[in-house]
Amino acid sequence: MLAVRPVPLAQGVPMTQALVDGCVLSANYALIALGITLIFSIMNLLNFAHGQMLMIGGFMVYYVYGVFHLPFALGLLAAALVLGLIGAGFERFLFRRVLRVATREENSMLLAVGTALLLENVALFLFGEKQRGVPETVSGVVQFAGAFLPYQRLEVFLVALVLILGLLYFVQYTRPGRAMRALAQDRDAARLMGVNVDRTAMMGFAIGAGLAGLAGGLLVTVQGVNAGIGTDISIKAFIMIMIGGAGVVGGAILGAVVLGFAESIGYAYLPGSLTYLLIFLALILFLVIRPRGIMGHPWG
Amino acid sequence: MTIETKLTRRTLLAGAGGLAAGGLAVGGLARPAIAATKTFTIGVCGVMSGAAASWGLTNKYCSLATAAMWNAKGGFEIGGQKYHIEVAAVDDQNDPKLSVAGIQRLTQQDGLHYIIGPNVDTTAVADVPDLNKAGAMNIPYAFSKWLYTKPRENSILGMIASYQAGPIIYSYLMKAKGVKSVAFLAANASDPLAQMKEGVAAARKLGLKITSSSETYEPSTTDFFPVMAKIVHGKPDLIVLSGVAPAAAPQLLRAARQLGFKGLLSTETAQDIKILVQGAGKDAEGFISVGGASTPAIRSAYMDDFVKEYAKVAGAWNDEAGTKVYALEMVLRTLAVAGPKAITDVKPFQTAMAGFSIPNPFLKARSPLKYVGTAYFGQKRQIGVPLVVNEVKGGKFETLFVGSVS
Known part of the structure; x- marks a missing residue:
């Protein structure tokens, strides 16, 4: 029998590769987590359909850019608009009433799960079961300090960064953004101060859903899309906001950075199956010590 | 003119009456054709939603396409009787609990004896007790050798492991x-x-x-x-x-x-x-x-027809279906050899499997298509799908x- 030499840990993966991968993953994850945390902060609602919304955004770009060969930017815009409208519709016709009349939190949670199943099945019906992908918007790979970085991933990283900074500016410095923060801090006080609570909540839901659409549209260039990816993405988004602190924009970004680097460094230097085992173990221990996450307090 | 003035009670009643009469007429006309053909229903139980949806959906679409092809010819003949082929599908979401519930529904409620699927070891293993209890056979796309070795006799591996x-x-x-x-x-x-x-x-x-x-x-x-x-x-x-x-x-x-x-x-x-x-x-x-x-390069004219039918059923052809096209065809053709009794009793089907051999209808080469697996499982519990690389x-x-x- 052939003696097989055990594979040494690290296997020569340069640290620069792990760091570059960590940066790209963190930006991708932050874009995913921001939408879900925005909705949670404004409506105190965990949007279980976030992954499914991201999936539909991916399909929008697939059709606009991949099938009809229109500009990629137009696909992103379509994804953001369609998902924004779906989000606004969900808030106006489903969640607003349930949140108003329900006496238990489970009702809105069950409704959120229902919307996730609805979107997934509609997508399966409309788009089929197949994995879809689009051509790269930019091809080639740059190599530096032993690390490989495809231009496509660099583009996704940069666009995600711009979108994250844009959202932070919006919630921090614009009037609607301030209204959303006020709503997150105290709904009644915000109403007394003249904030149109219904309109602001609808806008928040629409922006959160639109962000999911943008994230899905952006990531379809590197990950592809299929009707079944939603639940796994929602679970990752929940992990990130649990780490960072639910309902805190900065917390979502921090959670994304922690998960992104844990994943990239773990996969580079640990046996593959240990990476997520350790991530979940660390998450459980962390939540026992600090159940509200790293930045677990509302905005402001 | 508004819609309200058009839709009077009289027109509604007349329309309803017309529809009812039409329905009766169509039903009356259709009845003799249905009476002349019996129905054979094949069960499909597999993952049809989530990330792995394509595995189970491919099984379902293959069954629907095969059924449509035989039904277009007036049905499949078993023991001198034409059978209209129907498909009953259950999504198990790759969850053993749902798979067991699906098998129970197909075997106990619908009374089926032949089921295609499930798709992974965990669901396939969980289904074994209920399949045995119901005296039903299945064609899983799971590789665990345990499923196909004695004393288990009711599962047939549908592809190459x-x-x-x-x-x-x-x-x-x-x-x-x-x-x-x-x-x-x-x-x-x-x-x-x-x-x-x-x-x-x-x-x-x-x-x-x-x-x-x-x-x-x-x-x-x-x-x-x-x-x-x-x-x-x-x-x-x-x-x-x-x-x-x-x-x-x-x-x-x-x-x-x-x-x-x-x-x-x-x-x-x-x-x-x-x-x-x-x-x-x-x-x-x-x-x-x-x-x-x-x-x-290797497929027959019959397979070309199947590819077209599959595209009609599923919207587009999927190469994964090339390995799953065999299941329903083998069940039907083995039933034709075993006779009509095998539709509700799997023993004659199992007996017929031993000597079953037909020219492969899906390949130009027409190499023998039979049940294999003795070298791996100690009994013929695998469809002899050619290994195409x-x-x-x-x-x-x-x-x-x-x-x-x-």
Whole structure:
């Protein structure tokens, strides 16, 4: 029998590769987590359909850019608009009433799960079961300090960064953004101060859903899309906001950075199956010590 | 004129009456045709939603396409009687509890005795007690040898298992491409892990140097760069993507090539060329996978018709279906040999399996299609699907070779 030499840990993966991968993953994850945390902060609602919304955004770009060969930017815009409208519709016709009349939190949670199943099945019906992908918007790979970085991933990283900074500016410095923060801090006080609570909540839901659409549209260039990816993405988004602190924009970004680097460094230097085992173990221990996450307090 | 003035009570009543009369007339006309043809219903139980939906949906669409083809000819003849073929499908979501509930529904409520699926070991193993209790047979797409070895007799492996395809592919690549070292990568889930373990054992037996034998990624992984970086840095001649789902294969291929990997990539699972080319572009070139009767070079006119029917049912052809086209066809043709009693009693079906052999209707070569598996399971509990090994060339699948597990 052939003696097989055990594979040494690290296997020569340069640290620069792990760091570059960590940066790209963190930006991708932050874009995913921001939408879900925005909705949670404004409506105190965990949007279980976030992954499914991201999936539909991916399909929008697939059709606009991949099938009809229109500009990629137009696909992103379509994804953001369609998902924004779906989000606004969900808030106006489903969640607003349930949140108003329900006496238990489970009702809105069950409704959120229902919307996730609805979107997934509609997508399966409309788009089929197949994995879809689009051509790269930019091809080639740059190599530096032993690390490989495809231009496509660099583009996704940069666009995600711009979108994250844009959202932070919006919630921090614009009037609607301030209204959303006020709503997150105290709904009644915000109403007394003249904030149109219904309109602001609808806008928040629409922006959160639109962000999911943008994230899905952006990531379809590197990950592809299929009707079944939603639940796994929602679970990752929940992990990130649990780490960072639910309902805190900065917390979502921090959670994304922690998960992104844990994943990239773990996969580079640990046996593959240990990476997520350790991530979940660390998450459980962390939540026992600090159940509200790293930045677990509302905005402001 | 408004709609309200058009829709008077009289017109509504007249319309309803007309519809009822029309319905009765159509029913009356249709009845003699239905009475002349009995119905045979095949069950399909598998994963039809979530990330692995394509596995179960391909089973369902294959069954629907086969049924439509036979129904268009007036039904399938068993013992001198034409049977209209119907399909009852259940989505088990790859969850053993739902799979058991699905099997119970199909066998106890619908009274079915032949079921295609499920798709993975965990669900297939969970279904065994209920299948035995109901005296039903199934055709799982799960590789666990336990399912097909005595005292179990009611499950038939529907395709080529990874432990059958792996050694043949590695051996071919060693001779034809000079492969000396191999790395394995699998999703951290029961079936891919089992396939990786079996692949590693086969590679060791063949004397290949193994640079990675235990690297895994989570099934929810969307970015494969980090895990692939580690594999590529081991500098293997061949990377085997054990049990890779069609949804993950394009990204893994792209990640490997973008990381500068120049060697070969292969898998023992069936893939779809459109998915590979759409997701990985030119990075899919050279990828070796197991196919069915799907490449135009080897398929028969009957298979061409099936491809068209499948596209009608599912919206588009999927190369994965090339390995799954056999299930319902084999059930029907074995029933034709076993006789009508076998529709509700699987014993005559099992007896007929032993000597069953027909020219493969899906391949030009018309090689014998029979039940095999004695060497692996001690009994004939596998459909003798030919081992078709494909390579992506010029954005299309090209058949490298056709082998047999028997």
